[in-house]
Amino acid sequence: MRYRVAWMKGDGIGPEISDAAIEVLNSIQESLPISFDIKFYDLGDRSKIERGSALPEETVEGIKSSDASIKGPVGESAFESIVAIRQKLDLYANIRPARSYEGVPHAGKIDAIIVRENTEDLYKGIEFEVQGVATSLRIISEKATRRIAKVAATYAIKRRKHVTVVHKANVLRVSDGLFRRVALEELGSGGLTVDEKYVDAMSMALIRNPEQFDIILTPNVYGDILSDEASQIAGGLGFAASANIGDLSSLFEPVHGSAPDIAGKGVANPYSMVMSLSMMLNHIGISRSDNEAMRASAAISSVVEKSIKGGILTPDAGGRLTTKEVGRELAKGVKEFVQTG
Ligand code: GGG
Numbered sequence: 001m002r003y004r005v006a007w008m009k010g011d012g013i014g015p016e017i018s019d020a021a022i023e024v025l026n027s028i029q030e031s032l033p034i035s036f037d038i039k040f041y042d043l044g045d046r047s048k049i050e051r052g053s054a055l056p057e058e059t060v061e062g063i064k065s066s067d068a069s070i071k072g073p074v075g076e077s078a079f080e081s082i083v084a085i086r087q088k089l090d091l092y093a094n095i096r097p098a099r100s101y102e103g104v105p106h107a108g109k110i111d112a113i114i115v116r117e118n119t120e121d122l123y124k125g126i127e128f129e130v131q132g133v134a135t136s137l138r139i140i141s142e143k144a145t146r147r148i149a150k151v152a153a154t155y156a157i158k159r160r161k162h163v164t165v166v167h168k169a170n171v172l173r174v175s176d177g178l179f180r181r182v183a184l185e186e187l188g189s190g191g192l193t194v195d196e197k198y199v200d201a202m203s204m205a206l207i208r209n210p211e212q213f214d215i216i217l218t219p220n221v222y223g224d225i226l227s228d229e230a231s232q233i234a235g236g237l238g239f240a241a242s243a244n245i246g247d248l249s250s251l252f253e254p255v256h257g258s259a260p261d262i263a264g265k266g267v268a269n270p271y272s273m274v275m276s277l278s279m280m281l282n283h284i285g286i287s288r289s290d291n292e293a294m295r296a297s298a299a300i301s302s303v304v305e306k307s308i309k310g311g312i313l314t315p316d317a318g319g320r321l322t323t324k325e326v327g328r329e330l331a332k333g334v335k336e337f338v339q340t341g
Pocket of ligand 1: 078082083224228255256257258
């Protein structure tokens with residue numbers, strides 16, 4: 001099969017880590033009966049300066065008309081670009097796995113997935129200031145809560161059948177009260193173990209005993225914060241990949257920002273981007289029932305795991321390789337993996 005992929009390289013380290021991931025994708029095309037027609041689109045700070053928009057209409061149309069899309073990190077324009085595209089295309093499920101790998105120093109053993117509602121909450125962006133008083137409106141709807149709880153259940157059923165619902169319903173009694181009620185209602189009938197945690201207690205429990213968590217279901221803002229914490233426990237944001245999934249489109253991206261302080265130095269960690277690519281291929285495989293896409297995703301995951309263990313790492317993770325060298329090694333590893341079965 002041939003798939004159309006929209007690729008936004010983004011800002012800062014985005015182009016470097018994108019190029020490393022494209023090298024891996026090329027090795028997939030050379031070794032499996034699957035191919036990709038990649039089209040590049042603008043998104044983020046540079047796009048805003050050069051084109052007057054952090055999210056040009058052409059990019060939105062490009063994502064809509066592709067089979068899958070993937071982006072590098074963006075800088076200060078996150079609200080106008082990534083948050084906006086999630087809302088525009090109703091990419092309501094943000095899937096952020098946090099897993100500690102052998103070979104990377106990690107603060108605790110973790111293998112969890114944060115399932116974050118991706119379209120509402122304070123990130124809806126309804127804010128205004130009147131006479132020195134700034135107000136942000138927090139939107140939590142029954143419809144959005146129910147559908148994200150369903151996604152959490154789908155993941156939990158395939159894993160350890162355990163969901164932790166995160167909220168602060170003792171204080172935010174109406175908004176988090178609704179999230180808690182609807183999520184527990186939706187998760188209550190599927191044979192899952194469901195528990196709940198206040199977000200403050202959750203941030204402590206994640207550090208104290210990260211191993212206990214499987215699927216972590218959260219409203220938008222808590223999910224953004226907790227996923228940085230979880231990825232730090234796992235070994236750092238350089239290994240944190242994610243998916244934004246809707247009913248009609250999907251967009252894959254590293255969890256981290258654009259790291260302008262190290263941009264252009266050749267030391268950025270490309271694993272987050274390569275793992276996002278693996279998530280994209282897995283999504284194509286599932287949504288199109290394509291075994292070759294599934295095989296490609298599994299090959300990348302295996303090679304990533306082996307390479308991390310084998311010390312193929314950039315300096316942030318204790319290695320000595322450049323971004324390009326890690327990309328090249330992963331591409332070579334994927335080709336060998338596929339050829340040797
Ligand atoms: N702390 C990681 C980071 O900077 N992520 C980019 C970002 O702010 N994304 C917004 C979002 O995921 O909602």
